[in-house]
Amino acid sequence: DSNQNIWLALDKGIDFVSFMPDPSYSIIERKELGAVYTAAVYRDQLYLGTNQGLYFRPFASTSEPFELVPETQGQIWDCKVIDDRLFVNHNQGTYEIEGNQVRKISTVSGGFSIIENPLKPNSLMQSTYSNLISYKKESSKWTIDRIVFQFNNLIRYLEIDHFGNYWAGHMYRGIFRLKFNQADSLIYNRYYGGDIFGKDHNIHVFKIENRIVFTTGEKLYTFDDLQDSITDYVTMNEKLGNYKKASRIVTCPENRYWFITSDACGLFSIQNSEVTKIKEFPIGLFNNQLITGYENIVPVSASKAILCLENGYAILNADTISPASQISVKRPELRRITISGNNDQVSDLPLDGNEISLRYNRNNLQLRFSFPYFSGNTIKYQSFIEGLDQRWSDPLDNPIFSFKRIPVGDYKIRIRAVNNWSESSQEFEMKLTILPPWYRSKLAYIAYLLIIMGGLVVFRRRIINRTRQKESREREERERELIQLRNEKLQAELSFKSSELASSTMSIIKKNEFLINMKDMLRQQKEHLGTRYPDKYYDTLVQKIDDNMSSQDDWKVFEANFERAHEQFMKTLTETYKDLTPSDLRLCAFLRMNLSSKEVAPLMGISVRGVENHRYRLRKKLNLDADSNLTEFIIRL
Numbered sequence: 001d002s003n004q005n006i007w008l009a010l011d012k013g014i015d016f017v018s019f020m021p022d023p024s025y026s027i028i029e030r031k032e033l034g035a036v037y038t039a040a041v042y043r044d045q046l047y048l049g050t051n052q053g054l055y056f057r058p059f060a061s062t063s064e065p066f067e068l069v070p071e072t073q074g075q076i077w078d079c080k081v082i083d084d085r086l087f088v089n090h091n092q093g094t095y096e097i098e099g100n101q102v103r104k105i106s107t108v109s110g111g112f113s114i115i116e117n118p119l120k121p122n123s124l125m126q127s128t129y130s131n132l133i134s135y136k137k138e139s140s141k142w143t144i145d146r147i148v149f150q151f152n153n154l155i156r157y158l159e160i161d162h163f164g165n166y167w168a169g170h171m172y173r174g175i176f177r178l179k180f181n182q183a184d185s186l187i188y189n190r191y192y193g194g195d196i197f198g199k200d201h202n203i204h205v206f207k208i209e210n211r212i213v214f215t216t217g218e219k220l221y222t223f224d225d226l227q228d229s230i231t232d233y234v235t236m237n238e239k240l241g242n243y244k245k246a247s248r249i250v251t252c253p254e255n256r257y258w259f260i261t262s263d264a265c266g267l268f269s270i271q272n273s274e275v276t277k278i279k280e281f282p283i284g285l286f287n288n289q290l291i292t293g294y295e296n297i298v299p300v301s302a303s304k305a306i307l308c309l310e311n312g313y314a315i316l317n318a319d320t321i322s323p324a325s326q327i328s329v330k331r332p333e334l335r336r337i338t339i340s341g342n343n344d345q346v347s348d349l350p351l352d353g354n355e356i357s358l359r360y361n362r363n364n365l366q367l368r369f370s371f372p373y374f375s376g377n378t379i380k381y382q383s384f385i386e387g388l389d390q391r392w393s394d395p396l397d398n399p400i401f402s403f404k405r406i407p408v409g410d411y412k413i414r415i416r417a418v419n420n421w422s423e424s425s426q427e428f429e430m431k432l433t434i435l436p437p438w439y440r441s442k443l444a445y446i447a448y449l450l451i452i453m454g455g456l457v458v459f460r461r462r463i464i465n466r467t468r469q470k471e472s473r474e475r476e477e478r479e480r481e482l483i484q485l486r487n488e489k490l491q492a493e494l495s496f497k498s499s500e501l502a503s504s505t506m507s508i509i510k511k512n513e514f515l516i517n518m519k520d521m522l523r524q525q526k527e528h529l530g531t532r533y534p535d536k537y538y539d540t541l542v543q544k545i546d547d548n549m550s551s552q553d554d555w556k557v558f559e560a561n562f563e564r565a566h567e568q569f570m571k572t573l574t575e576t577y578k579d580l581t582p583s584d585l586r587l588c589a590f591l592r593m594n595l596s597s598k599e600v601a602p603l604m605g606i607s608v609r610g611v612e613n614h615r616y617r618l619r620k621k622l623n624l625d626a627d628s629n630l631t632e633f634i635i636r637l
Helices: 234-245 323-329 442-532 535-549 552-565 569-576 582-592 597-604 608-621 630-636
Strands: 006-010 013-017 025-029 036-042 045-050 054-058 076-082 085-090 093-098 101-106 113-116 123-127 131-138 141-152 155-160 166-170 175-180 186-192 204-208 211-215 220-224 229-232 248-252 256-260 264-271 274-282 297-299 304-309 312-317 333-340 347-349 355-358 364-370 379-386 400-403 409-419 428-434
Touching: 036 076, 036 297, 036 304, 036 312, 045 076, 045 085, 076 113, 085 113, 101 131, 101 141, 113 155, 123 155, 141 175, 141 186, 155 204, 166 204, 204 248, 211 248, 220 234, 234 264, 234 274, 248 297, 256 297, 323 409, 333 428, 364 409, 364 428, 379 400, 442 535, 569 582, 582 597, 582 608, 582 630, 597 608, 608 630
Parallel strands: 355 428
Antiparallel strands: 006 013, 025 312, 036 045, 045 054, 076 085, 085 093, 093 101, 113 123, 123 131, 131 141, 155 166, 166 175, 175 186, 204 211, 211 220, 220 229, 248 256, 256 264, 264 274, 297 304, 304 312, 333 347, 333 364, 364 400, 379 409, 409 428
8 A cells, every 4th residue: 555554355354464664663672682771882783781691793783693792691780881991880790891802890799880980080980789989090991999988888870960979879768978088088978868859769860961860750859059958850840741750861962861751761852951852752662671670771872772671672763753643643433333221132323423312221332443544553442431431441452442331411422543652543522412211301300399399388388387386385385374373373362362251250250259248248237137237328238239240341341351252243143133132142141151050140140040040031032942952052153
């Protein structure tokens, strides 16, 4: 085809073969070499430092086998070209390769990093498993100048600033800041850990534009010489974006720097704090074969570099444009829509339009797509349902998307293709509506609302009625209490009045009994003295006694007390029996008080016999038969 791809018509289908390699990178697998930790290009030879030794072959060759450099079997940590020599940091020491000559210049095990000392010409500084080592050049040969026994730590990265500070990044914990005097004796040693970086592990030291920079995997820090402290590198963190989380920074020619994160490798141009990203290589391009914790990029030029992998290496070219970017002008095409419900009955829907409406019991949806782009790059597919998903789905190898039991609601389905460069195609979009069941429809909700409102009205009325009933009961209870209090008050007043009536009646009875006795005594004295007791005196005394016994004042007092104690009695009696005389009314009053004939006699000034006769006459006036009790009848009135 137009992209130089080959299409094969087979007996059982169609096959596709791509002959368009991506010019941005190429992976060279060499499983026999082991895991590659470092690399260097020295005198047109490519050297690979692995966990099995140091291998080499011509850099321009892609077919010649690698050869093992003699005496270098074992773990290689770092290779670096300095002074037209290749220095090899080995597990068992340090080697110098000049041309075809291999010479061991140090037996101190575990050489990690070796750098030129900017403070001293013809001087190198190396970190090892234990001590720092200083090398000097004499007679065109590099030899050990001194071993810093005052400082014993496992240092992986080493940098020296122009203030004379040696910054040593520990393999596992924190950063050390060292200073030496003119006699190369250690005079200053300070540790920086969790109090500065928030943690004390996986902290490394590098340089950007000759400025000391610390990586933490979260953000960058730098040394502020004016404040003599380590601070957050704010401007660089803002400009680098996600690359502020880099774990390693590698310096390239022409003010360029490689940043390695857990997700990608990026090449940046940094000059006068101006940051420009040149190219980004996602880690997924290399099948996640970077050595965890020992990721490494070796610059070959300003734009080319060697990326170390577990079973080989990759050549990166940042100046080229990957054909994978063509994915951005393509869009997935919908080929089939199928729906199903709980009964697994599958139905196809027409492809016309960009909207789908499904019933709530047919809410399983499957979409099949094709993608009109073919290349050697891996293409995968993602979906995102607005209103349901929080992020894009995990990439799928085939453009078939199944959505099960989609809830009722309105959604937008978005489909895209992505490649291993993290570039994406144009998005396919479709609106999706899952219709609710009848009991969740708008009309149902209106009916529910009306029912609820009606229920609230009924409930309110019941509450009001209950409140009114309660208030009525409380009011009736209060009225009963008031009536009871009033009755109690009236009963108390009646008792008091009855007590007064009884008291006044007893006073009259005693007074009249006394007067009757006095009258009897006078009569006896008259009979005994005869004419010697003058009649006029006798008659005057008897008259006085009779007047006091029939005193109207006593009757008025009695009548007043009686009316208070027995209200309406006299009125009822006179209205019912109009032929009663005042003497009859007095007798009725005394009978109302349940007084006996003996007690009534003194009150009326007559004898007991006279009272009985009077009672007899009263019974006739009241029309009582012989069996009726006069006193009970009077009391009941």
